[in-house]
Amino acid sequence: MNTLRTVPAPVVRAALLGGAAFALAACASPGAEPASTPDAEMSATHDAMESGDAMTDDAMDEESMSDDTMDEAAADVPEQLQFTTTLLADGATFDGASLAGQDTLIWVWASWCPTCQAEAPEVVDAASRLPEGVGFYGLPGKSDVADAQAFVDEYGVDGFPHLFDDDxxxxxxxxxxxxxxxxxxxxxxxxxxxxxxTDADGIVAAAEKLAAS
Structure with missing residues (x-):
């Protein structure tokens, strides 16, 4: 049979006070910062908001600078080079802006043009003798792709890329x-x-003129 023991009141009070002191000791580790006051929390929130605003402003400034840089780059491209077309060989997109800042010769021809046919060997010769740094392209037009490609194959002008200009x-x-x-x-x-x-020597001379300027 269990006997119920009555603990004297002074002992109970001492135990309660001791438990409270233990609880407080467990919550407050050595060197811990005191709990934030409402004023401190509001200040921290305000600082965070100001920091967020600053980050947003910086991001907007960077975006504005990026837009300005793009505008400046576009302004450096001559109007006549602001075009997009395709390459005759594979239909890949060609951006005319890629020619900006480069010395380039473009031979304009048509598949049905007898003068172009007679000139083709001269062009092939010249293309192999161009000075370093001068690009060379063909620009067939006013025909369809099949006829233009047949001209390239027949006259051997496949040593340089051709931009297609159908109309x-x-x-x-x-x-x-x-x-x-x-x-x-x-x-x-x-x-x-x-x-x-233009004969081969004339084409080479034109390329040399570009390279020297």
Whole structure:
């Protein structure tokens, strides 16, 4: 039979006081910061909001700088090079802006043009003798892809890329009214057109002129 023991009141009070002291000791570790006051919490929240605003402003400034940089880059591209077309060989997209800042020759031709056909061997010869740093492209137009590619294969002008201009839009863009013609693009953005057929030495001379300018 269990006997119920009565603990004297002074002992009970002592035990309760001791338990409370233990609880307080467990919550407050050595060196811990005192609990934040409402004023401290509001101050911290305010600081965080100001920091967030500063970060947002910085992000907006960076975005603005990025837009300005893009605008400046676009302004450096001459208007005549702001076009997009495709390569005859594989239909890949070609961005005319990639020619900005480069010395480039563009041979304008058409698959049905007998003068272009006669000029083709001269172009092949010249393409192998261009000075370093001068790019060379063909620009067939006013025909379909199949006929233009047949011309490339038949006359062996496959040693350089050809930009395709099915309706002559790019011809007009460069101020070419008839073919053949040679477009000279200087690295300073200026464009000059040599109308009519040009022999190999003439093409090389034009390239050397670009390289020297």
């Amino acid at each position: 002559g839009t790019l011809w007009a863009n460069f101020g070419v009214s008839y073919q053949p013609a040679l477009v000279l693009i200087d690295d300073d953005g200026s464009v000059e057109v040599m109308p009519g057929a």
